[in-house]
Amino acid sequence: MSGLSPGGTARSRFLVARGLADDGPRSVVWQPADPELQEPAYLGWEIGRCAPDLDRGARHAVELLAASCVEAMHAGSTRVPTDMRLRLALAAVGAEDSLPAVRAVLERARTGDPAVTVVLGPPGARTPLVFDGEWVYAERMRVLEERFCARVGGRVERRLPSHDGKVTKVLRAVADGPPALTDEQKRAVRKALTSPFALVTGGPGTGKTTIVVALLRALSWTGVTMEAIAIAAPTGKAAQRLQEALASGLAAAARDMAEAALSTIPPEPQTLHRLLGWSPSTGRFARHENDPLPHRVVVVDEASMIDLAAMDRLLRALRPDARLVLLGDADQLPSVEAGAVFRDLCAALGAERLTVNLRVASDPSAQRIVDAARAVNAGRVDSHFTAAVTTRRTAEELCFEGVEHLAAPWTETGEALLERWWSARVASLEGFAERVSRPLRMRDGQLEESDQHELRALFEHYGRARLLCATRGRAFETGAEAINDALLARLRGGARPRRWRAVELAPGTPVLFERNDYERRLFNGDQGLVVRVDTGDGSGARPTAVFPRRGGFVAFPVDSLTDLVPAFAMTVHKAQGSEFDHVGLVLPEADMPLLTRELVYTAMTRARRSVVLVGELDLLVRTVSRAIERHSGVAERLASPEKCPLPPQMC
Numbered sequence: 001m002s003g004l005s006p007g008g009t010a011r012s013r014f015l016v017a018r019g020l021a022d023d024g025p026r027s028v029v030w031q032p033a034d035p036e037l038q039e040p041a042y043l044g045w046e047i048g049r050c051a052p053d054l055d056r057g058a059r060h061a062v063e064l065l066a067a068s069c070v071e072a073m074h075a076g077s078t079r080v081p082t083d084m085r086l087r088l089a090l091a092a093v094g095a096e097d098s099l100p101a102v103r104a105v106l107e108r109a110r111t112g113d114p115a116v117t118v119v120l121g122p123p124g125a126r127t128p129l130v131f132d133g134e135w136v137y138a139e140r141m142r143v144l145e146e147r148f149c150a151r152v153g154g155r156v157e158r159r160l161p162s163h164d165g166k167v168t169k170v171l172r173a174v175a176d177g178p179p180a181l182t183d184e185q186k187r188a189v190r191k192a193l194t195s196p197f198a199l200v201t202g203g204p205g206t207g208k209t210t211i212v213v214a215l216l217r218a219l220s221w222t223g224v225t226m227e228a229i230a231i232a233a234p235t236g237k238a239a240q241r242l243q244e245a246l247a248s249g250l251a252a253a254a255r256d257m258a259e260a261a262l263s264t265i266p267p268e269p270q271t272l273h274r275l276l277g278w279s280p281s282t283g284r285f286a287r288h289e290n291d292p293l294p295h296r297v298v299v300v301d302e303a304s305m306i307d308l309a310a311m312d313r314l315l316r317a318l319r320p321d322a323r324l325v326l327l328g329d330a331d332q333l334p335s336v337e338a339g340a341v342f343r344d345l346c347a348a349l350g351a352e353r354l355t356v357n358l359r360v361a362s363d364p365s366a367q368r369i370v371d372a373a374r375a376v377n378a379g380r381v382d383s384h385f386t387a388a389v390t391t392r393r394t395a396e397e398l399c400f401e402g403v404e405h406l407a408a409p410w411t412e413t414g415e416a417l418l419e420r421w422w423s424a425r426v427a428s429l430e431g432f433a434e435r436v437s438r439p440l441r442m443r444d445g446q447l448e449e450s451d452q453h454e455l456r457a458l459f460e461h462y463g464r465a466r467l468l469c470a471t472r473g474r475a476f477e478t479g480a481e482a483i484n485d486a487l488l489a490r491l492r493g494g495a496r497p498r499r500w501r502a503v504e505l506a507p508g509t510p511v512l513f514e515r516n517d518y519e520r521r522l523f524n525g526d527q528g529l530v531v532r533v534d535t536g537d538g539s540g541a542r543p544t545a546v547f548p549r550r551g552g553f554v555a556f557p558v559d560s561l562t563d564l565v566p567a568f569a570m571t572v573h574k575a576q577g578s579e580f581d582h583v584g585l586v587l588p589e590a591d592m593p594l595l596t597r598e599l600v601y602t603a604m605t606r607a608r609r610s611v612v613l614v615g616e617l618d619l620l621v622r623t624v625s626r627a628i629e630r631h632s633g634v635a636e637r638l639a640s641p642e643k644c645p646l647p648p649q650m651c
Helices: 009-017 035-048 056-074 086-091 096-110 139-157 164-175 183-194 208-221 236-253 257-264 308-316 341-349 364-377 383-388 410-426 432-437 449-462 480-492 597-604 617-625 634-639
Strands: 129-132 135-138 197-202 229-233 297-300 323-328 352-354 389-392 402-406 440-443 465-469 510-513 527-534 541-549 552-557 564-566 569-571 580-586 607-614
Touching: 035 056, 056 086, 056 096, 056 129, 056 135, 086 096, 096 129, 129 139, 135 139, 139 197, 139 308, 139 341, 139 634, 164 183, 164 208, 183 197, 183 208, 183 352, 197 208, 197 341, 208 229, 208 236, 208 297, 208 323, 229 236, 308 341, 323 341, 341 634, 364 383, 364 402, 364 597, 364 607, 383 389, 410 465, 410 480, 410 580, 410 607, 432 449, 440 449, 449 527, 449 552, 465 480, 480 564, 480 569, 510 541, 580 597, 597 607, 597 617
Parallel strands: 197 323, 197 352, 229 297, 297 323, 389 402, 402 607, 440 527, 465 569, 465 580, 580 607
Antiparallel strands: 129 135, 510 527, 510 564, 527 541, 541 552
16 A cells, blocks of 8 residues: 555555655654644645755654644644744644754754745745744734734724714713713723724623614714614624614613614624625625725624634725724633634723623622632632632532532533433423424414514523533533433433434424525524424424524524534533523533633623533633633734834725
């Protein structure tokens, strides 16, 4: 058998048959034990063979350095450090022992050895890899960082006409609410009204949505039409939740005819991809610098979830005189893709920070969640944490109030916890079995009004509680898929199979849609519910996935949706943009790098009334002590404008 080659085994056999050399990779970088490293290995090989004058050992070192850059991007960083942390970057691709050889190649690049600089050049060189001080970038990531920071810098430096007197008058008019704005919220609204680029950060309960409502009211008072305002969020669920909150807030705050009209036809929150005109068929966005968005004001919520490429795409699509307002929680988990952009922007430019939690005044349970989350965010399981947390030894002891720690391994408490959660948080609805299985009637594409009322009650029930997991798959019993298997088996009243098919999702299953389907207007992260629907065509009631939409519901037969998964449990990442009354965070039994304080903080702050932390104390302590480390140059570049060399006209 010939060796594995990106050129294919046919290529290898062809070369061998003719007595020619096969330069295909035979090093460990191309044959990693971890299948997830196949792409970094292949791209590393491709970059390495672009340096034909290097000896095999040096070329292999380049391959490993390139592979570590690709893997770093997969892990959320935009660059790789060349100091003592380089060993960790190489270890991520199984090449820790190659540190001396990689350092030797880096030194040759710094001294200008042309055999190396053809693939590893200085800033400005169009080489696959770029060394920049104590960092190595994939060239496209460095260009993306520079371009993004130049655009941000151009917007920050732009000055809007001063209308302080008018802004003060308008702010005074909207500050009385309802609800009345806090001093922090007033400052945030003023910033959004007077700045071309405004940042607002704060945890759940600090009133970010109230700020958006007040901003819309203030803009309407200054004569900005609603058509000139765009509101977006990274996921369908976040956009849906924002839409509901805005509708409620605007209706409550309307005082005159203008505001009454605003509450009737407010800007509709949409996903960022939809705002920017993403086309799956072409793989391109319709909106960019040559065809910008028409809006004068763009407001984006849950900005911590947006990666560097998407944030750059947003700035490229803004017209030069548009105002951008980003709201989010800089302490939450950053985006899945490369970058921690919102956190970096807040650190470099400063943000209006909301610290007052508005829920705690009337709810002691909310105060305990806030106190525990603050301790976690500070990286401490200390007296402040323990004072806010009640330790439970068994699932039967859980009260679902405040913060409880079920301090036991999953093997001992997992089944009991799932049974307790099922009975107390899922099947606790009066008449649960009958209500979730009762056929609903749909005529002419619309559910009957009485059935819509019942659906709203079911969605409200399921929206009160969710189990959150660190991992997704079935490799661990604590993964979201494994827990969904167990709870779905309880719903179906049968044994737990290895895997569920979509058509087996029983009525009463909360579901999550996992891709963007522009034809159906279903988006990644949309949450729905499986019910039985009779369309009146004589085929009887069929399992149907129903999703809430403004003023009603949309429904699709379950067997027509291939990207539908149960959502009794979901990963913490998938839960971003959602809030529940009750949250259970299930930690795996073994420690792993993805367990960080940001993950625990994000999970805890999804909850309004209670949090159950599941896992042994020593694992929880290690998790909280570990922060996400993403290597990015955004904050550094914004602090040093000379590092953003693009001309102002491109910003």
